[in-house]
Amino acid sequence: GQNIDQPTEMTATEGAIVQINCTYQTSGFNGLFWYQQHAGEAPTFLSYNVLDGLEEKGRFSSFLSRSKGYSYLLLKELQMKDSASYLCAVSSGNTGKLIFGQGTTLQVKP
Amino acid sequence: EAQVTQNPRYLITVTGKKLTVTCSQNMNHEYMSWYRQDPGLGLRQIYYSMNVEVTDKGDVPEGYKVSRKEKRNFPLILESPSPNQTSLYFCASSSGQGYNSPLHFGNGTRLTVT
Numbered sequence: 001g002q003n004i005d006q007p008t009e010m011t012a013t014e015g016a017i018v019q020i021n022c023t024y025q026t027s028g029f030n031g032l033f034w035y036q037q038h039a040g041e042a043p044t045f046l047s048y049n050v051l052d053g054l055e056e057k058g059r060f061s062s063f064l065s066r067s068k069g070y071s072y073l074l075l076k077e078l079q080m081k082d083s084a085s086y087l088c089a090v091s092s093g094n095t096g097k098l099i100f101g102q103g104t105t106l107q108v109k110p
Numbered sequence: 111e112a113q114v115t116q117n118p119r120y121l122i123t124v125t126g127k128k129l130t131v132t133c134s135q136n137m138n139h140e141y142m143s144w145y146r147q148d149p150g151l152g153l154r155q156i157y158y159s160m161n162v163e164v165t166d167k168g169d170v171p172e173g174y175k176v177s178r179k180e181k182r183n184f185p186l187i188l189e190s191p192s193p194n195q196t197s198l199y200f201c202a203s204s205s206g207q208g209y210n211s212p213l214h215f216g217n218g219t220r221l222t223v224t
Contacts, residue, residue, distance in 0.1 A: 030209040042200060043153070045212035087153065091209030097168060098143070098209065100153040 002026045004101035006088050011107045012078055020073045020104045022088035030091040034062050034073045037085045037103065046073070046086075075106075083108045112137045116201050116216035123191055124224055131186045131219050133201035141204040142184040143168070143213070144176065146197040153200070159184055160207055191223045 003025045012018040024032070031050040035043035047055055049064035049071060061074040073086055085103040092099075114135045123129055135142065143158035145168075155168030159178040173195055175187040184203075188195060198220050202213040 033212065035213075042215035042217050043213075044215070048212060050210070089153075093209070097155060097158070098213070099155070099169070100145075102150065102152040 002090065002092060002099045004088055004090055004099060006086075006101040006104045008102065009105045009107070011109060012075075014078055014080060014108055014110050016078050017074065017076050018078060018106065020075070020086050020088075020106065022071045022073070022101055024069050024071070024088070024090045024101075026069075026090050026092040026099070028093040029066060030093065032062075032064055032071050033089040033091070033098070034060075034071075035087040035089065037087060039084070043087055078108050080108050080110070082106065112214070114201055114203050114214050114216040116199075116219050118219060119217065120220050122222045122224065125192055126190050129188050129191060129221075131188075131199060131201075131221070133184045133186065133216060134182050135184075135203040135214070136182065137203060137205065137214065138181065139203035139205050139214070140181065141207055141211075142178065143202050143204075144174070144184070144186050145200045145202065146170065146195075147200060147218075148197050156186070156199075191221075193223050195221065196223050197221060 005023045034046040037043040047062035054063045059076045064071045085105045087103045088101040117132045144156040145153045154170045157176040159165045201216040204211045
């Protein structure tokens with residue numbers, strides 16, 4: 001079966017760097033997504049990794065290691081508005097199924 | 111403006127009373143999907159559709175129906191709602207096949223079944 005694990009909660013300080021990890025077990029891996037979800041709102045797309053390595057997009061970067069079943073989302077220069085849940089999602093096979101982790105709630109403190 | 115529109119945003123109903131949550135996208139996306147979000151369980155896929163007249167079960171399809179008669183619309187139907195279907199529901203669409211391009215989410219429908 002498929003399984004995705006993320007830490008439930010994290011706390012970091014404004015201006016700092018935080019790394020949110022995601023480990024997964026799946027067959028027929030197609031790609032891994034990261035989404036951001038503010039409380040009471042819809043998830044919004046942050047990044048997509050299909051090959052090993054680091055994808056950088058402004059203050060946010062995402063890393064993937066397919067052999068280890070591991071990804072992380074790196075947030076730099078944290079701002080208060082980065083307080084949100086971060087969802088890791090894995091697609092496997094060409095079926096259109098997408099499995100989400102439970103999400104990591106990040107609290108940024110002044 | 112490119113968007114996914116869900117209605118209603120909030121719905122309170124009673125057990126057994128059939129309801130439909132509508133979802134429409136204006137981006138000409140082939141892929142559409144329904145999720146429910148519950149505390150501690152994350153987003154779970156209910157049904158998805160990779161094209162018109164093509165629908166498939168996700169991980170939690172029991173108690174739900176969908177249809178895809180036109181590309182833009184993907185309604186979620188609860189024939190006989192029960193309290194365990196109280197949840198936050200999201201519709202989403204994608205330009206790819208769901209596994210290789212980002213999802214665009216609607217604003218959600220908070221359903222309470224008493």
